[in-house]
Amino acid sequence: MAREIAKAYDPQLIEGKWAEFWSKGDLFRADPAAPGEAFCIVIPPPNVTGSLHIGHMLDHTEIDILTRWHRMRGFNTLYLPGTDHAGISTQRVVVRQLAEQGINYRDLGREEFEKRVWKWKEESGGTIQRQMRQIGESCDWSREKFTLSPELSRVVREVFVRLFEENLIYRANRMMNWCPVCLTVLSDLEVLHEERAGSLWHVKYPVVGSSEFIVVATTRPETLFGDTAVAVNPEDERYIGLIGKKVKLPLTDREIPIIADAYVDKDFGTGALKITPAHDPNDFEVGKRHNLPAIDVLTDDGRMNSHAGAYAGLDRFAARKKAVADLEAQGLLEKIVAHTHAVGLCERSKTVVEPRISTQWFCAMKTLAEPALAAVERGEIQIIPENRRQEFLFWMRNIRDWTLSRQLWWGHRIPAWYCAENGHVTVARETPDVCGTCGSKNLKQDPDVLDTWFSSGLWPFSTLGWPDKTADFERYYPTSVLITGYDILFFWVARMAMLGIHFTGQVPFRAVYLHSLVRTGSGEKMSKSKGTGLDPVALNEQYGTDAMRFCLASMAAPGTDIVLSEDRLLGARSFANKIWNAARFLFVNLEKYEQTGAKLEQLAAPEIRAAAPFAAAGEIPLADKWLFARLAETIAAVNQAFDTYYFHEAAQQIYQFFWGDFCDWYIEWVKPDLQSANAERAEVAWKNLFAAFDAALRLLHPVMPFLTEELWHQLPQKAGAKSIALDTYPVAGERWKNRAALDEFAFLQDVIKSLREVRSQMKLDPKKKVQADFSSADAGLRASLAANLDAVLRLGILSGLNVTAERLEQPGGAVRSTARFDLRIAYSDVVDVTGESARIKKEIEGLAKAIQSKEKQLSNEVFRSRAPEKVIKEMEGTLTEQRVELQKLNDRLAQLGG
RNA sequence: GGGCGGUUAGCUCAGUUGGUUAGAGCACCUGCCUUACAAGCAGGGGGUCGCAGGUUCGAGCCCUGCACUGCCCACCA
Numbered sequence: 001m002a003r004e005i006a007k008a009y010d011p012q013l014i015e016g017k018w019a020e021f022w023s024k025g026d027l028f029r030a031d032p033a034a035p036g037e038a039f040c041i042v043i044p045p046p047n048v049t050g051s052l053h054i055g056h057m058l059d060h061t062e063i064d065i066l067t068r069w070h071r072m073r074g075f076n077t078l079y080l081p082g083t084d085h086a087g088i089s090t091q092r093v094v095v096r097q098l099a100e101q102g103i104n105y106r107d108l109g110r111e112e113f114e115k116r117v118w119k120w121k122e123e124s125g126g127t128i129q130r131q132m133r134q135i136g137e138s139c140d141w142s143r144e145k146f147t148l149s150p151e152l153s154r155v156v157r158e159v160f161v162r163l164f165e166e167n168l169i170y171r172a173n174r175m176m177n178w179c180p181v182c183l184t185v186l187s188d189l190e191v192l193h194e195e196r197a198g199s200l201w202h203v204k205y206p207v208v209g210s211s212e213f214i215v216v217a218t219t220r221p222e223t224l225f226g227d228t229a230v231a232v233n234p235e236d237e238r239y240i241g242l243i244g245k246k247v248k249l250p251l252t253d254r255e256i257p258i259i260a261d262a263y264v265d266k267d268f269g270t271g272a273l274k275i276t277p278a279h280d281p282n283d284f285e286v287g288k289r290h291n292l293p294a295i296d297v298l299t300d301d302g303r304m305n306s307h308a309g310a311y312a313g314l315d316r317f318a319a320r321k322k323a324v325a326d327l328e329a330q331g332l333l334e335k336i337v338a339h340t341h342a343v344g345l346c347e348r349s350k351t352v353v354e355p356r357i358s359t360q361w362f363c364a365m366k367t368l369a370e371p372a373l374a375a376v377e378r379g380e381i382q383i384i385p386e387n388r389r390q391e392f393l394f395w396m397r398n399i400r401d402w403t404l405s406r407q408l409w410w411g412h413r414i415p416a417w418y419c420a421e422n423g424h425v426t427v428a429r430e431t432p433d434v435c436g437t438c439g440s441k442n443l444k445q446d447p448d449v450l451d452t453w454f455s456s457g458l459w460p461f462s463t464l465g466w467p468d469k470t471a472d473f474e475r476y477y478p479t480s481v482l483i484t485g486y487d488i489l490f491f492w493v494a495r496m497a498m499l500g501i502h503f504t505g506q507v508p509f510r511a512v513y514l515h516s517l518v519r520t521g522s523g524e525k526m527s528k529s530k531g532t533g534l535d536p537v538a539l540n541e542q543y544g545t546d547a548m549r550f551c552l553a554s555m556a557a558p559g560t561d562i563v564l565s566e567d568r569l570l571g572a573r574s575f576a577n578k579i580w581n582a583a584r585f586l587f588v589n590l591e592k593y594e595q596t597g598a599k600l601e602q603l604a605a606p607e608i609r610a611a612a613p614f615a616a617a618g619e620i621p622l623a624d625k626w627l628f629a630r631l632a633e634t635i636a637a638v639n640q641a642f643d644t645y646y647f648h649e650a651a652q653q654i655y656q657f658f659w660g661d662f663c664d665w666y667i668e669w670v671k672p673d674l675q676s677a678n679a680e681r682a683e684v685a686w687k688n689l690f691a692a693f694d695a696a697l698r699l700l701h702p703v704m705p706f707l708t709e710e711l712w713h714q715l716p717q718k719a720g721a722k723s724i725a726l727d728t729y730p731v732a733g734e735r736w737k738n739r740a741a742l743d744e745f746a747f748l749q750d751v752i753k754s755l756r757e758v759r760s761q762m763k764l765d766p767k768k769k770v771q772a773d774f775s776s777a778d779a780g781l782r783a784s785l786a787a788n789l790d791a792v793l794r795l796g797i798l799s800g801l802n803v804t805a806e807r808l809e810q811p812g813g814a815v816r817s818t819a820r821f822d823l824r825i826a827y828s829d830v831v832d833v834t835g836e837s838a839r840i841k842k843e844i845e846g847l848a849k850a851i852q853s854k855e856k857q858l859s860n861e862v863f864r865s866r867a868p869e870k871v872i873k874e875m876e877g878t879l880t881e882q883r884v885e886l887q888k889l890n891d892r893l894a895q896l897g898g
Numbered sequence: 899g900g901g902c903g904g905u906u907a908g909c910u911c912a913g914u915u916g917g918u919u920a921g922a923g924c925a926c927c928u929g930c931c932u933u934a935c936a937a938g939c940a941g942g943g944g945g946u947c948g949c950a951g952g953u954u955c956g957a958g959c960c961c962u963g964c965a966c967u968g969c970c971c972a973c974c975a
Binding site: 008028155175176188193200216217218219220242262264265268269272273274275276280281282283284285329339341342344346355387388390391394395398442486487517519549555557558559560561563566567568570571572573574575576578581582583584585586587588589644648652655656663664666668753757758759760761763764765766767802805846847848850853854856857860861862863864865866867868871872874876877879882 | 942
């Protein structure tokens with residue numbers, strides 16, 4: 001095997017290489033016949049607006065991390081990537097593109113329009129999938145093609161018809177939210193509310209047959225053309241005499257009645273309310289009670305229609321200005337009061353939505369919600385984190401009926417047909433020949449399509465072949481986990497839960513992990529349409545995908561949102577670079593070692609790595625014992641972290657191990673051994689080093705797939721081994737665990753750090769080796785130091801170390817003491833008595849405080865009786881040590897004359 | 899108007915059942931281009947954990963109130 005390890009870490013090069021490899025697609029393609037535990041994951045797809053969105057980068061990073069982790073631990077994982085909800089986005093893009101060419105999409109005709117949308121979907125879908133591979137996404141996308149396929153349409157119709165037959169789907173005339181840009185109704189969930197500063201216009205309506213006026217307050221004066229009454233509270237004494245009279249509607253010739261309705265709040269505005277049943281939900285209700293006509297004054301695209309007389313054709317906001325001006329000119333505008341109120345905005349277009357009356361299809365939700373609610377309450381569906389669970393429960397308990405129909409041209413057509421003669425409705429799985437009621441052959445299908453979330457809500461079982469009993473369905477349903485952002489908890493997660501349980505009798509997934517959203521610095525949700533998004537592809541190119549993934553993972557603490565920062569990305573990139581350079585060290589040094597006739601195969605073959613750690617002269621070197629013990633600790637912590645979706649904790653653990661332990665201590669420690677004249681020692685050092693490095697790569701692989709893949713291929717692997725992703729995850733075996741080695745190594749680190757600290761404080765020339773004395777009553781420590789003298793001398797930059805049990809005489813030099821040992825660097829130039837005294841005083845201060853608080857607690861009988869034994873014992877142990885340290889510090893201070 | 903979260907070092911954030919002197923990265927200061935790595939190495943300074951009470955032997959963590967901030971939900975003109 002030709003070893004090639006570039007001089008510098010280059011993410012572009014590595015990522016390009018392996019993205020292509022993974023795109024061949026056989027790494028994670030689930031095979032139901034394969035051994036291993038089934039583990040099924042559902043994720044949302046990238047937004048089909050042309051490129052990858054940062055939010056999806058997070059979705060896919062987390063899911064890809066888990067998938068690789070599962071796969072390496074022997075689970076047979078199946079992704080179900082994608083939902084159907086990209087439909088509206090797709091349509092919106094095409095509508096916009098057409099508009100730029102001056103074409104109204106509705107003029108194209110339905111068929112032509114659908115063709116264009118399909119074309120775009122295929123093009124952008126390809127782009128997205130290519131981008132997903134570039135970011136390390138390794139899943140099988142074949143099921144994503146299911147979106148809007150005839151197979152899915154079949155399932156959608158099946159579900160619709162069944163719900164209709166169960167009387168859960170119905171058609172009704174209601175006040176709806178209408179988006180004048182998207183030209184469709186919206187469900188309540190698709191309307192965002194935003195506080196806006198507006199005005200409350202007080203308009204004088206002349207009372208017919210008198211010179212009086214009744215003043216109404218309104219935020220939307222342009223709707224007065226649709227007024228069919230003025231309402232007052234029946235108990236409002238100001239207006240009691242006016243009830244039943246008529247007013248002349250300004251700007252028109254119409255006269256409308258003054259009615260009494262308890263809905264009117266006497267204390268708001270003027271206490272008189274204009275009633276516009278066609279354009280306000282409350283007015284609609286009032287109108288029904290009083291049999292008032294509803295006059296729609298708007299066109300579909302938000303302009304005034306013929307009911308607005310001279311205003312016809314004006315945009316609604318222009319009409320508002322004109323109405324105000326005209327009223328003012330006629331002396332009918334009493335005053336204008338500043339008023340902030342919530343306006344409803346279309347989630348997609350951000351246009352102010354208009355309440356309008358129309359006939360739509362609805363789904364009754366109570367029946368569907370109850371079992372889903374119960375499943376979450378009983379824990380059959382686990383929602384993480386906990387506060388999202390509460391949100392889910394609250395929403396489900398207060399659920400409202402779901403508006404299913406949309407006046408769009410893209411999506412699954414509603415399987416309902418109307419006969420021309422009587423308007424009978426026929427709902428059917430297949431296109432019917434005759435009306436189910438009157439037998440008419442003159443049928444027309446409902447032009448509307450279903451909310452995309454309707455088909456998305458079927459995803460976990462529709463993709464597995466339902467309603468047929470397929471092998472996939474048997475094996476993978478219910479799925480194991482759904483990972484997505486909490487912003488679609490209600491849109492998607494709740495609907496999947498309800499529909500899944502209703503149609504399969506089982507929960508669609510056992511766990512839902514809701515991750516944070518990536519926000520901008522100012523707290524906004526990152527969004528392409530708002531222009532606040534970061535482009536993950538560009539960031540990947542800039543910092544490297546591995547760095548990006550590591551950064552996202554390390555920031556993905558559950559419960560709080562993520563603000564991506566340049567600092568963190570740079571830190572992650574540095575980490576990638578660090579790993580690369582550690583690998584470079586191994587291979588560059590190996591070349592030297594190979595001159596002795598050694599072969600990589602004999603040092604790092606898989607079966608050799610599996611048998612590590614090795615012993616030299618009958619004993620495993622301390623540093624090696626320590627490293628494998630640390631590795632075992634880290635593996636356990638990382639597994640635990642992934643298991644509970646603590647991605648940030650896993651990232652942190654790996655970072656600490658790789659950089660702090662492996663690079664800073666272990667490699668530095670064993671450097672001389674690697675070229676040792678002692679052949680056995682050198683060989684063992686190499687074997688252990690490669691074994692540890694290999695395990696560390698596998699440990700890291702889920703988070704940084706490209707880098708680890710590249711480096712893994714530099715090591716000897718079994719014949720035919722394709723990818724590190726198909727290797728095993730390291731196991732924290734008993735052989736590696738070693739408490740004693742951890743403690744002993746920590747002691748040596750303590751000594752070395754003390755030496756370095758003293759040197760630094762004394763401002764010694766870094767190359768100047770000095771003599772030091774070590775004193776401890778503990779024979780074990782002295783023995784350990786003697787056994788590891790070479791490393792301590794080298795890393796502490798000493799010319800010699802005198803180890804003794806005697807108490808140190810304290811003439812010159814600098815001293816560092818712990819409870820267990822004293823260290824002195826003999827160096828005549830130490831003169832900074834003031835500085836040294838100050839440092840010691842400060843340390844004494846801190847230590848005294850700590851001792852005091854412990855003494856106080858330990859002398860408290862209540863504490864002794866109530867605190868756990870372990871806490872007391874540990875505290876006593878530390879107290880003893882700290883007292884010794886304090887004594888030593890005081891002695892030292894006295895000696896310095898402080 | 900309801901609900902949820904945040905407030906910890908100069909900055910960005912960890913801190914998982916309350917338990918010894920609260921951590922990381924970046925930034926900063928000091929010294930080093932020590933042939934894996936200056937995207938680095940060694941050392942260092944820096945926080946009364948938003949404010950005020952309370953519970954507890956013990957609180958960054960639990961309770962109450964307040965302030966600031968963000969998000970979600972909500973048909974009051």
